[in-house]
Structure formats: C-alpha cells, structure tokens
Amino acid sequence: MAENIVENKVSLPTGEGRGGATLFDKIWDAHVVSSKEGFPDILYIDTHFIHEVTSPQAFDGLRKRGLPVFRPKQTVATADHNVPTWDQHLPIKEELSRYQVDMLTRNCAEFGIELYGLGHPYQGIVHVIGPELGITRPGCTYVCGDSHTSTHGAFGAIAFGIGTSQVEQVMATQCLLQSRPKRMKIEVNGKLQKGVGAKDIILYIISQISAAGGTGYFVEYAGDTIRSLSMEGRMTICNMSIEMGARGGLIAPDETTINYVKGREFAPKGEEWDKAVAYWQTLYSDEDAVFDSVLSFKAEDIEPMVTYGTNPGMGIGVTQHVPNTVDVDPTEQTSYAKALNYMGLHDNDTLLGKAIDYVFIGSCTNSRIEDLRQVAQFLKGKKKAEGVEVWIVPGSKQVQEQAIREGLDQVFAAAGIPLREPGCSACLGMNEDKIPAGKYCVSTSNRNFEGRQGPNSRTILASPLTAAAAAVTGRIVDVRELLPEEELVG
Amino acid sequence: MSTKIFKHIISPAVPLPIENIDTDQIIPARFLKATTREGFGNNLFRDWRFDSEDQPKQDFVLNNPTYAGKVLVAGKNFGCGSSREHAAWAISDYGFEAVVSSFFADIFKGNALNNGLLPVQVSDEFLAKLFDEIYRDHHAQIEINLEEQFIKIVSTGEQESFEINPYKKACLINGYDDIDYILSNKAKVEEFEARR
Numbered sequence: 001m002a003e004n005i006v007e008n009k010v011s012l013p014t015g016e017g018r019g020g021a022t023l024f025d026k027i028w029d030a031h032v033v034s035s036k037e038g039f040p041d042i043l044y045i046d047t048h049f050i051h052e053v054t055s056p057q058a059f060d061g062l063r064k065r066g067l068p069v070f071r072p073k074q075t076v077a078t079a080d081h082n083v084p085t086w087d088q089h090l091p092i093k094e095e096l097s098r099y100q101v102d103m104l105t106r107n108c109a110e111f112g113i114e115l116y117g118l119g120h121p122y123q124g125i126v127h128v129i130g131p132e133l134g135i136t137r138p139g140c141t142y143v144c145g146d147s148h149t150s151t152h153g154a155f156g157a158i159a160f161g162i163g164t165s166q167v168e169q170v171m172a173t174q175c176l177l178q179s180r181p182k183r184m185k186i187e188v189n190g191k192l193q194k195g196v197g198a199k200d201i202i203l204y205i206i207s208q209i210s211a212a213g214g215t216g217y218f219v220e221y222a223g224d225t226i227r228s229l230s231m232e233g234r235m236t237i238c239n240m241s242i243e244m245g246a247r248g249g250l251i252a253p254d255e256t257t258i259n260y261v262k263g264r265e266f267a268p269k270g271e272e273w274d275k276a277v278a279y280w281q282t283l284y285s286d287e288d289a290v291f292d293s294v295l296s297f298k299a300e301d302i303e304p305m306v307t308y309g310t311n312p313g314m315g316i317g318v319t320q321h322v323p324n325t326v327d328v329d330p331t332e333q334t335s336y337a338k339a340l341n342y343m344g345l346h347d348n349d350t351l352l353g354k355a356i357d358y359v360f361i362g363s364c365t366n367s368r369i370e371d372l373r374q375v376a377q378f379l380k381g382k383k384k385a386e387g388v389e390v391w392i393v394p395g396s397k398q399v400q401e402q403a404i405r406e407g408l409d410q411v412f413a414a415a416g417i418p419l420r421e422p423g424c425s426a427c428l429g430m431n432e433d434k435i436p437a438g439k440y441c442v443s444t445s446n447r448n449f450e451g452r453q454g455p456n457s458r459t460i461l462a463s464p465l466t467a468a469a470a471a472v473t474g475r476i477v478d479v480r481e482l483l484p485e486e487e488l489v490g
Numbered sequence: 491m492s493t494k495i496f497k498h499i500i501s502p503a504v505p506l507p508i509e510n511i512d513t514d515q516i517i518p519a520r521f522l523k524a525t526t527r528e529g530f531g532n533n534l535f536r537d538w539r540f541d542s543e544d545q546p547k548q549d550f551v552l553n554n555p556t557y558a559g560k561v562l563v564a565g566k567n568f569g570c571g572s573s574r575e576h577a578a579w580a581i582s583d584y585g586f587e588a589v590v591s592s593f594f595a596d597i598f599k600g601n602a603l604n605n606g607l608l609p610v611q612v613s614d615e616f617l618a619k620l621f622d623e624i625y626r627d628h629h630a631q632i633e634i635n636l637e638e639q640f641i642k643i644v645s646t647g648e649q650e651s652f653e654i655n656p657y658k659k660a661c662l663i664n665g666y667d668d669i670d671y672i673l674s675n676k677a678k679v680e681e682f683e684a685r686r
C-alpha cells in the first residue's frame with residue numbers, strides 16, 4: 001500500500017533559518033511568551049476546554065497549591081464523556097459518573113468557570129461545542145485534556161490534547177510548557193468518488209502511514225480536495241490527526257472558515273470582526289515554507305474505508321481484503337495476529353457482506369449537523385435492518401435542536417431509529433452506551449482499540465454513509481452501490 | 491510542589507512484547523471515573539489481566555509470578571491513543587518506575603515525565619536484546635541511569651544511550667515541577683497579555 005505515498009523527507013533544524021514560515025509556526029510564534037535555550041517554550045493558551053473526566057485531579061492540585069484558576073474567562077467547561085444519551089433530564093444512574101459530573105459542577109462554581117453542563121442549551125461534546133459557538137477561531141491556541149482537541153485545528157488554529165498535570169498547568173498559568181513539534185504537510189488533490197467523504201480520506205491516510213506515522217509532528221492538511229471540504233469535513237480530518245500519532249492537525253483558514261465563524265455566538269462582532277478577518281487572511285504557509293516531511297495522496301485512490309483491526313491504521317478500502325499476516329512487518333506479526341483474532345477475522349477475509357450487530361453514528365468525529373443531514377438523506381424512505389441496534393447521537397444540544405427543526409429526527413424515526421441526546425456515547429465505554437462483548441459495531445467514531453466501546457466489543461470504523469448503509473442492510477456494504485448516480489458526494 | 495524523583499534504578503523487568511499498546515488497554519475508560527490520582531494500579535491492563543468474571547487470566551504476564559520488577563519493557567508505539575494521564579498513573583501506581591519501548595506516543599511520554607515515570611526509548615535492536623535477555627533469565631537485571639542517560643543489560647554489559655529533553659531531565663532528577671517554572675515567569679505572561 002505504501003507505494004501510493006509520494007514522500008519527500010527533508011531534515012532541517014527546527015526554528016529559524018527555514019525560509020518562509022509554515023502556518024503552524026506563524027501561530028506558534030505569535031503565542032510564545034518566553035523561549036529559552038534548552039527549555040521548552042512557554043506557550044500562551046487562548047482557550048482551555050475542560051470536561052468532567054480529566055479535570056478533577058487538576059482542580060485538586062490547584063487547591064493543594066492554594067492557587068486560583070488564572071484566567072477563568074478563558075476556560076470553558078462541559079460534561080460529555082459520562083452523560084447518558086437517553087432521558088438526560090433524569091439524574092445519572094451510574095453513581096461514579098454522577099459523582100464526576102457533580103464534581104465538575106462544584107469545581108466550576110468554586111473557581112468561577114462557565115459550565116455548559118447537562119440541561120444547558122450549549123451542552124455537548126467539547127470538540128463540537130467550541131466550533132459551533134464561535135469559540136474556536138483561526139490563529140488561536142486551544143488545549144483540552146482530551147486527545148481529539150486536534151479537531152479545532154480545522155479552523156487554522158493550534159489545538160492539541162494534554163494530560164491532567166498540564167490541565168492543572170494551564171489552569172494555574174494560562175500557559176503550557178511545550179517543545180515545538182516537527183511540521184508535516186499532507187496534501188490531498190483530485191476529485192473524490194461519489195460516496196467518499198472526509199472520514200474516508202482520513203482513514204485512508206492513516207492506513208497508509210500507520211497509527212504511529214505522524215508521531216512527533218504537527219500536520220498541515222492541504223491540497224484542493226481538502227480545500228473543497230466543508231468545515232464539518234475539515235473537523236473530521238483534523239479530529240483524527242492523533243490517530244496517526246500526530247500532536248494535531250490544521251488547515252489554513254479561507255472563505256469557508258470565515259463564513260462558518262461569522263455570526264456565531266462568541267465570534268467577534270463589528271470592528272473586532274473586521275480586524276480578526278484581516279489577521280486570518282495572513283494565516284497560510286508561505287510559498288517557500290519548509291516542512292520536515294511532505295506526503296501527497298490522490299483523492300481518486302480513495303474508496304469508502306473500513307477498519308478490520310484494533311488500531312485506526314488497520315484500515316482498507318471496503319472492496320479490499322484483510323492483509324495476510326505473512327505480509328506484515330515480521331516484528332509486528334504477533335500483534336497483528338492478536339488483533340485479527342480479537343476481531344474474529346482471518347487473513348485475506350473480505351468485509352463486504354459481513355453481518356454486523358450495532359451501528360453507532362456519533363462522536364466528535366461525525367456527530368455534527370452535516371453528518372446527520374447526510375445520514376438522513378440516505379435513510380429517507382428506508383428502514384433499519386431487523387436485529388441491528390442503531391444509535392444516532394448528536395454531538396451537542398444545538399445539533400440535536402437543529403436536527404429536530406429540520407425534521408431529521410422524523411426521518412430517523414420512520415427508519416426505526418430514535419434520535420438520542422448529546423454526549424460521547426458509544427465512542428468510549430464510559431457511559432451507559434456500551435457495545436456488548438463479541439458484537440460487531442460499525443462506528444463513525446475514531447478508535448477501534450480493543451474494548452474501546454465496551455469490554456470485548458469489536459469496532460469497525462467507517463464514514464457516516466457507510467454506517468447508515470450498514471444500518472439499513474445489517475451488513476458491511478459498498479455504499480457507492482446504494483447511491484443514485486452523482487448524488488450524495490461525501 | 492515537587493514531583494516524584496527519578497535518578498537511577500537496577501531491577502528485573504516485565505516483558506510485554508506487543509506493539510501499539512494503547513491507553514484504552516493500559517487503563518480502560520470505565521475506570522476513569524475516580525477523582526483522585528491513586529488506586530489506578532489495580533486496573534492496569536484490566537481487560538488483559540482479568541476475564542469477564544474478574545478472574546485473573548493465567549496467560550497474562552502480570553499474573554505470572556516469574557516476572558516482576560520496576561521496569562516494563564513493551565513493543566513499539568507504546569501509549570498511543572488518548573491523553574488520559576490515568577495511563578501513566580496506573581503504571582506508576584502498580585509499581586513501575588520506567589517503561590522501555592522502541593517508540594512512544596507523544597502525549598503518553600509527556601504524561602509519564604510529569605509523573606516521575608521514565609519513558610526510555612531504545613532502538614528496535616536493543617529492544618529485541620532486552621526481550622531475549624528477560625526470556626533467557628527472568629531475574630536479569632536492567633540498569634537505567636538517568637543522569638548518564640543509558641540503559642544497560644547488567645549480565646552482558648550491553649548498553650545504549652537514550653534521549654531526554656534536558657529540562658525534563660533536570661525536573662526528574664530534582665523533583666521540579668512545570669507549574670513552579672511557569673509561575674516564576676508570571677510577569678512575562680502578564681506582559682504578553684498586555685502586549686496583544
């Protein structure tokens with residue numbers, strides 16, 4: 001598969017003397033508070049997102065140090081990982097989850113942080129609400145104790161996930177001690193096939209460069225295919241940067257970005273807006289900017305993608321066969337065989353026609369209004385397959401409301417699928433929505449790790465369209481064959 | 491406030507020759523509901539260690555009394571996946587002081603360093619040697635010296651040097667803390683804010 005990559009590795013010292021600046025460097029440099037030889041940079045963070053799972057120990061740390069949150073107004077909180085996606089108005093049943101969510105509420109009150117908790121009209125998955133509220137904007141820095149913070153990079157921002165000690169660090173100082181990563185450019189050019197979308201692009205890239213191929217890098221996605229994507233599609237791409245090991249991914253802002261941000265709740269207004277837009281227009285990688293690594297892919301090569309293994313790098317085009325163990329790098333064969341065994345698959349199997357048990361459409365990768373619209377368009381006039389359990393989970397309260405306003409919930413209901421309430425849901429086995437042991441779930445989320453969706457669950461990652469096709473047929477199918485000519489281009 | 495100090499250890503090691511060990515394996519999400527940093531060691535590698543009836547799986551290395559020690563030796567791309575620091579806490583809480591692999595995921599590496607757990611990145615060849623030696627003699631002593639930045643198989647004397655950010659090295663050896671460092675630069679932070 002690797003022959004599809006055109007690689008151009010250049011090894012250069014980081015920092016000065018590289019010719020023009022990359023988009024990443026422009027934003028990074030604008031946020032360096034202090035830089036000292038032998039030390040990581042002190043990087044200023046514009047907005048810190050927090051949620052219930054990775055913040056309690058950080059608040060505790062602040063208390064032990066006797067420190068306040070340094071810039072509470074630049075901190076935004078929501079509850080997403082632990083929340084039920086059904087009957088949200090009732091108290092959370094699971095005691096520990098309830099305790100964690102209550103603790104977030106108490107901590108936010110004590111430290112003066114705005115909380116979009118359960119029941120709030122802005123509640124939702126942290127990486128869905130930032131963009132839709134206009135908090136996520138070009139040229140800014142964002143961190144969150146969650147690896148998919150990379151999502152916000154779609155706006156031409158530096159955004160990445162951090163651990164809890166760093167959450168405490170940002171709470172205490174609004175800064176992060178961080179070494180500058182290397183820069184990679186990934187270009188995708190050409191016209192996508194019908195039924196192929198952003199999710200397929202990113203699953204394809206990861207399958208080509210492996211789950212570790214981006215480690216140590218910050219990725220800029222470029223090329224005309226990427227440019228042609230909506231903001232939702234760009235977020236899907238940047239979201240999964242971490243699944244190739246990269247710290248984050250970003251895309252230069254353009255008309256699409258500016259139009260998306262305009263008019264949103266917390267977007268700049270009036271004169272501020274004009275100033276902001278003028279600045280955003282300077283945010284691109286210079287012609288002569290040098291990247292540490294450049295990869296290019298052709299959009300035409302990309303099929304609807306599915307994963308067959310237990311890391312997101314183990315993906316194939318839906319018509320392809322599972323690679324044979326002997327063809328895998330010798331040092332990785334044991335792990336490879338273990339993964340196939342976990343998935344109940346064998347060398348050279350095809351996934352086409354494989355019966356599945358669950359379909360999950362949701363997560364910070366694919367739970368935005370555009371995803372739900374696309375799924376609804378596909379499901380219109382169709383019925384969910386007998387015996388398949390299908391969960392459609394909006395990424396936020398606002399997405400849910402919008403879906404209802406547009407009547408998408410009615411389309412889902414007619415197909416036999418109720419629209420659930422917002423949260424991380426079956427993306428990770430932490431709340432009530434878990435996939436039972438041994439069951440196959442076609443999932444629009446981002447991780448197919450062992451047990452990710454519940455102990456011994458088997459995850460097949462795919463696009464919302466492929467997932468919707470699985471919901472209707474009860475099988476893995478090539479969604480291209482179910483689409484009318486020239487319609488539903490992802 | 492200070493963090494855990496790491497300088498130098500000599501210990502037998504526990505082998506886990508699996509690639510791409512992700513944070514969901516190290517500590518499954520359902521155990522992330524605790525609100526303190528302690529106690530995660532009980533659930534380290536939970537689903538590899540225990541079956542659905544919570545009985546220990548005999549074939550998993552942590553349930554094999556032959557292997558014990560302060561060093562975990564694992565296959566490449568260790569710690570990929572989520573940013574949950576609980577993964578580092580779990581490994582540390584279980585009693586490991588260093589993890590050796592031929593490749594680490596970025597966020598995991600940072601989290602480990604912030605918790606006094608040393609990630610030691612070695613070459614694929616040295617990793618293979620380590621596994622061979624541990625399987626040959628489960629008591630085999632592995633020496634990790636942070637000050638001198640080397641890892642050594644004591645019996646054969648074979649050693650390799652490893653990289654670490656000099657600032658992080660100083661933090662580990664002296665128990666310094668990132669927050670103290672940034673707070674000592676607070677005036678610069680405020681200046682920066684005033685400037686924009």
Ligand code: SF4
Pocket residue numbers: 080081125126127146148363364365423424425427428445446
């Ligand atoms: S939806 Fe999944 S990946 Fe996204 S923030 Fe929630 S748990 Fe993390």
